[in-house]
Amino acid sequence: xxxxxxxxxxxxxxxxxxxTINCTYTATGYPSLFWYVQYPGEGLQLLLKATKADxxxxxxxxxxxxxxxxxxxxLEKGSVQVSDSAVYFCALSPVGASGSRLTFGEGTQLTVNx
Amino acid sequence: xxxxxxxxxxLIKTRxxxxxxxxxxxxxxxxxxxYQQTPGQGLQFLFEYFSETQRxxxxxxxxxxxxxxxxxxxxxxxxxxxxxxxxxxxxxSREPGQGxxxxxxxxxxxxxx
Numbered sequence: 001x002x003x004x005x006x007x008x009x010x011x012x013x014x015x016x017x018x019x020t021i022n023c024t025y026t027a028t029g030y031p032s033l034f035w036y037v038q039y040p041g042e043g044l045q046l047l048l049k050a051t052k053a054d055x056x057x058x059x060x061x062x063x064x065x066x067x068x069x070x071x072x073x074x075l076e077k078g079s080v081q082v083s084d085s086a087v088y089f090c091a092l093s094p095v096g097a098s099g100s101r102l103t104f105g106e107g108t109q110l111t112v113n114x
Numbered sequence: 115x116x117x118x119x120x121x122x123x124x125l126i127k128t129r130x131x132x133x134x135x136x137x138x139x140x141x142x143x144x145x146x147x148x149y150q151q152t153p154g155q156g157l158q159f160l161f162e163y164f165s166e167t168q169r170x171x172x173x174x175x176x177x178x179x180x181x182x183x184x185x186x187x188x189x190x191x192x193x194x195x196x197x198x199x200x201x202x203x204x205x206x207s208r209e210p211g212q213g214x215x216x217x218x219x220x221x222x223x224x225x226x227x
Binding site (some may be wrong): 034042045091100101104106 | 118120147149156157159170172206208210213214216217218220221
């Protein structure tokens with residue numbers, strides 16, 4: 001079945017540091033890929049998405065590129081802020097199937113210190 | 115547009131009781147999905163409803179059920195609660211044909227004592 005693997009956390013960075021959170025997936029066909037972010041006590045917010053190979057999703061300084069050859073969708077940000085502290089989830093959704101269900105990675109806790 | 119809303123936000127129940135959670139999707143969205151989030155198992159798909167029909171079901175026991183109404187609002191029910199059902203229950207909505215993106219509500223935090 002489908003699966004998503006994220007790099008183990010937690011990740012602690014200083015403000016303005018470079019961020020990479022690795023995400024790899026296993027799925028048949030060409031799934032859509034997503035990054036969601038969860039702030040304490042809240043639900044999930046869509047951060048960015050990509051629906052086909054070589055697509056780059058971007059939002060709020062975060063970027064991720066859909067790499068079919070390496071089945072990866074790594075999240076990057078050039079300069080993190082304290083306000084980026086949250087849990088980040090990589091997810092996939094199969095395309096072409098009846099209905100839609102997201103398969104999530106384990107989540108990566110990011111803490112950014114001033 | 116208003117986002118996905120879930121009620122109640124917090125709930126405390128005891129083992130053996132049943133509980134009903136409610137979700138109102140974004141206006142115009144006809145698909146509603148439910149997910150369970152726990153520290154041990156992470157985020158797991160429960161089921162999806164579209165136009166009042168269950169389209170997809172995750173690997174949960176029959177104690178977990180749901181339904182959708184003609185206005186696309188959805189409820190999920192858990193009967194005979196167990197301690198392990200303590201979790202954050204998240205609802206997400208989408209409109210098929212507008213892409214695969216699901217938009218999540220704030221969740222209902224259920225504590226079973």
